[in-house]
Amino acid sequence: MFGIERNPGKVNEYLHLIDIKQHGFPNTFSVFLAEFNNGVVIIDCGTSKDVRKLLRYMKENNISLDSVKYVIASHHHFDHSGGLWKLYDEIKKYNPRLKIISSLETMNMLNNFENEQHFVRSRETWPILMGKLRKIEEDAFKIINSDEYYKKEGESSNIIDTFTLNDSEVGLAILETPGHAPGHISPLFIKNDSVDFIYFGEALGSLNHSKKLETLPSSAAPDFNYKNYMTSLKKIKELTPFSGGFAHFGFVSGLENVHAIIDDNEYITKDFRQRIIKLYREKPETKYIFDKLTPIAIPRVEIDVDEDSQIYQTLIKFMVTVVYGMMMDLGYRT
Ligand SMILES: [Zn+2]
Numbered sequence: 010m011f012g013i014e015r016n017p018g019k020v021n022e023y024l025h026l027i028d029i030k031q032h033g034f035p036n037t038f039s040v041f042l043a044e045f046n047n048g049v050v051i052i053d054c055g056t057s058k059d060v061r062k063l064l065r066y067m068k069e070n071n072i073s074l075d076s077v078k079y080v081i082a083s084h085h086h087f088d089h090s091g092g093l094w095k096l097y098d099e100i101k102k103y104n105p106r107l108k109i110i111s112s113l114e115t116m117n118m119l120n121n122f123e124n125e126q127h128f129v130r131s132r133e134t135w136p137i138l139m140g141k142l143r144k145i146e147e148d149a150f151k152i153i154n155s156d157e158y159y160k161k162e163g164e165s166s167n168i169i170d171t172f173t174l175n176d177s178e179v180g181l182a183i184l185e186t187p188g189h190a191p192g193h194i195s196p197l198f199i200k201n202d203s204v205d206f207i208y209f210g211e212a213l214g215s216l217n218h219s220k221k222l223e224t225l226p227s228s229a230a231p232d233f234n235y236k237n238y239m240t241s242l243k244k245i246k247e248l249t250p251f252s253g254g255f256a257h258f259g260f261v262s263g264l265e266n267v268h269a270i271i272d273d274n275e276y277i278t279k280d281f282r283q284r285i286i287k288l289y290r291e292k293p294e295t296k297y298i299f300d301k302l303t304p305i306a307i308p309r310v311e312i313d314v315d316e317d318s319q320i321y322q323t324l325i326k327f328m329v330t331v332v333y334g335m336m337m338d339l340g341y342r343t
Pocket residue numbers: 084086089189190211229
């Protein structure tokens with residue numbers, strides 16, 4: 010089998026890829042749900058509008074709400090965690106011991122949605138997409154402190170929890186992967202002493218193709234930090250994961266495929282940044298830079314290039330975010 014899976018359903022013996030059709034489009038946002046003998050882990054949940062789609066998937070697949078032990082928030086961005094309060098409220102009725110796993114930064118930024126810059130800007134750029142936001146009580150969170158993150162050395166001490174899967178054990182650990190956003194984390198599952206799955210979130214850009222191991226950078230204004238992003242990417246590469254999950258969108262498996270897609274994102278992120286630096290010197294205009302970069306992005310996206318289509322227009326908006334995020338990180342924009 011080729012290494013990219015973008016059809017929803019079970020992608021390995023414990024992991025479900027759920028397409029919540031965010032903003033009404035398929036293949037936009039993946040929710041990953043890990044189902045073990047003694048508990049369920051949900052990774053990211055989308056906006057408040059997406060939660061009922063996730064709950065419906067669970068009902069259809071006989072996954073009970075009282076079995077959910079953790080919901081993990083990779084970072085605070087609304088398309089990932091905007092609906093967290095709602096999902097928490099729903100599951101908590103059945104399992105009062107439910108915990109949300111996140112970094113401290115994520116909890117604080119999420120609960121400061123009225124003033125936090127990502128939310129302020131998103132309300133201007135994507136007003137109808139955001140859904141409702143609400144504060145979440147601090148007791149709901151299991152915050153991962155700096156000494157609790159997964160390290161390749163001494164890994165056994167940094168397992169957050171252990172689950173059983175038929176005859177084997179699967180450990181849950183959390184890798185700190187800032188760069189796309191501060192406080193970004195990547196949960197991973199360890200089986201037979203190796204990393205069986207890691208949720209990239211947006212630490213590895215976005216996957217917009219079902220046949221090519223090619224990505225796009227996932228810079229976003231105002232949170233992107235190139236230096237941290239590249240450091241996180243290298244940390245992921247060092248783990249030699251067997252499979253990985255993109256928030257936008259899908260599952261990649263096989264050591265070589267995962268390695269290739271990490272290399273690709275390292276290449277394209279560097280390449281975009283270098284091009285922006287060069288183009289900015291030629292002409293310091295956002296539109297000029299944007300128009301030169303879009304033709305490089307388009308072949309990496311599996312779409313019919315019909316410039317009136319909604320999906321094309323969404324890609325263009327996404328590209329603006331990427332270019333602008335990198336320009337801010339370079340100090341070209343404030
Ligand atoms: Zn994000």
